[in-house]
Amino acid sequence: MKKVIIFLFLISCTVIGFAQNSVKRVAILETVDKTGSVSYGTKLLLRQSITYAITQTPGYEGYNRVDMAQMLGEHEFQRTGYVSDAQIKKLGRMTGAAYVLIAEAAGYDKEHIVILANLVNVETGQIENSSIPVVAGTDPENMAKSCSYLAEILLNIKRPASAAPTSMSKSSHQPSRINYPTRSDKNYTETAMDINMEMVWVDGGDFQMGCTAEQNDCREDEQIVRRISIDGFYMGMFEVTQAQWAKIMGTSIAQQKNKTNYSRMYSVGANYPMYYINWSEAMEFCRILSLKTGKTYTLPTEAQWEYAARGGIAPEGNIFAGSDMLENIAWYSKNGFATHPCGEKQANALGIFDMSGNVAEWCKDWYAGDYPNNQINNPQGVSSGTKRVRRGGSWEDAARYCRVSSRGSEYPNIRSYAIGFRVVCIP
Numbered sequence: 001m002k003k004v005i006i007f008l009f010l011i012s013c014t015v016i017g018f019a020q021n022s023v024k025r026v027a028i029l030e031t032v033d034k035t036g037s038v039s040y041g042t043k044l045l046l047r048q049s050i051t052y053a054i055t056q057t058p059g060y061e062g063y064n065r066v067d068m069a070q071m072l073g074e075h076e077f078q079r080t081g082y083v084s085d086a087q088i089k090k091l092g093r094m095t096g097a098a099y100v101l102i103a104e105a106a107g108y109d110k111e112h113i114v115i116l117a118n119l120v121n122v123e124t125g126q127i128e129n130s131s132i133p134v135v136a137g138t139d140p141e142n143m144a145k146s147c148s149y150l151a152e153i154l155l156n157i158k159r160p161a162s163a164a165p166t167s168m169s170k171s172s173h174q175p176s177r178i179n180y181p182t183r184s185d186k187n188y189t190e191t192a193m194d195i196n197m198e199m200v201w202v203d204g205g206d207f208q209m210g211c212t213a214e215q216n217d218c219r220e221d222e223q224i225v226r227r228i229s230i231d232g233f234y235m236g237m238f239e240v241t242q243a244q245w246a247k248i249m250g251t252s253i254a255q256q257k258n259k260t261n262y263s264r265m266y267s268v269g270a271n272y273p274m275y276y277i278n279w280s281e282a283m284e285f286c287r288i289l290s291l292k293t294g295k296t297y298t299l300p301t302e303a304q305w306e307y308a309a310r311g312g313i314a315p316e317g318n319i320f321a322g323s324d325m326l327e328n329i330a331w332y333s334k335n336g337f338a339t340h341p342c343g344e345k346q347a348n349a350l351g352i353f354d355m356s357g358n359v360a361e362w363c364k365d366w367y368a369g370d371y372p373n374n375q376i377n378n379p380q381g382v383s384s385g386t387k388r389v390r391r392g393g394s395w396e397d398a399a400r401y402c403r404v405s406s407r408g409s410e411y412p413n414i415r416s417y418a419i420g421f422r423v424v425c426i427p
Contacts, residue, residue: 188234322346331344
């Protein structure tokens with residue numbers, strides 16, 4: 001019988017589990033609330049619901065509290081909400097655990113939170129199973145069913161009807177859920193010229209743009225934090241691929257390289273992100289696509305890009321676009337070595353991939369050292385400049401440049417092996 005250790009780094013709680021004899025025991029520890037957006041009562045309810053869901057799972061026992069701080073350094077994990085590969089392996093050695101379960105939650109609206117969880121293999125440090133994002137109601141009925149649903153997904157358990165957890169209220173309302181990797185039935189696939197570009201709807205809302213509390217190693221040009229309002233828009237689920245570029249623009253990655261002084265390519269293939277394209281060429285791609293479809297395609301503004309990277313209306317509160325563990329969601333300097341096919345890593349809460357790492361992405365704005373302080377609603381940036389904004393970091397960049405608030409810039413005529421783009425569509 002494999003042993004299990006479970007860490008739930010929610011906007012709410014941390015869970016550690018271990019096996020004893022034939023039963024895998026799970027201890028629900030103190031709550032973690034990174035943003036302060038979840039009420040004390042909701043955090044207590046979530047703890048109890050997780051305990052209930054684990055206990056109702058055959059072969060598992062849930063309980064509320066055990067003092068494991070000295071052995072596991074619980075306080076440090078709860079403070080940071082981060083578990084590195086080395087820490088996962090250390091926990092495995094100390095407890096005999098086979099898995100670590102890492103879950104995150106964030107406020108969705110006044111009556112719901114979003115929960116997302118990953119099951120990590122202790123030996124490999126790799127994600128073995130992931131849940132879909134689930135919107136859990138803050139009432140007892142929905143919370144219980146949502147936690148039970150997550151447990152089933154992560155543990156690959158299909159309960160018979162007789163073993164299903166009993167309702168904690170009389171309502172039969174089912175927990176709402178997000179159909180991963182999308183968050184809205186408004187999503188669509190652009191089929192013009194056979195490009196098959198998947199577009200994700202991003203609900204409009206307000207957010208804090210800039211070097212917010214969870215960010216670190218911020219540079220001067222992102223230090224000012226301001227609240228921005230964004231209207232809804234569509235964003236490409238993936239960076240524009242080499243195949244999509246060729247169908248719209250008619251040139252290959254090799255032909256684009258020949259426009260540069262570079263002598264080599266950094267991965268070639270239909271599903272690899274396009275690079276060696278300058279800002280004007282990226283905008284021309286959008287112009288042609290708009291002409292062919294009658295829609296309004298363009299590059300994202302810097303504000304749109306950061307809003308989507310943070311998770312949109314339900315911000316994740318993560319350092320990077322989808323996680324605090326960069327290895328799980330990005331190709332960057334420690335694991336990249338070249339571009340990789342789009343979508344190989346974990347998506348963020350919106351179901352958008354590679355917003356951190358792989359290739360950096362052109363934005364529409366001119367770059368300025370300070371955000372224009374008079375632009376609060378749908379900011380477009382300064383009216384002129386010498387460089388254009390790029391965001392997200394690339395496969396050759398260090399982690400600090402892959403953060404959601406990190407700002408980059410480049411001359412618009414530059415064609416780089418580390419810069420590509422994704423599109424937005426304005427409804």
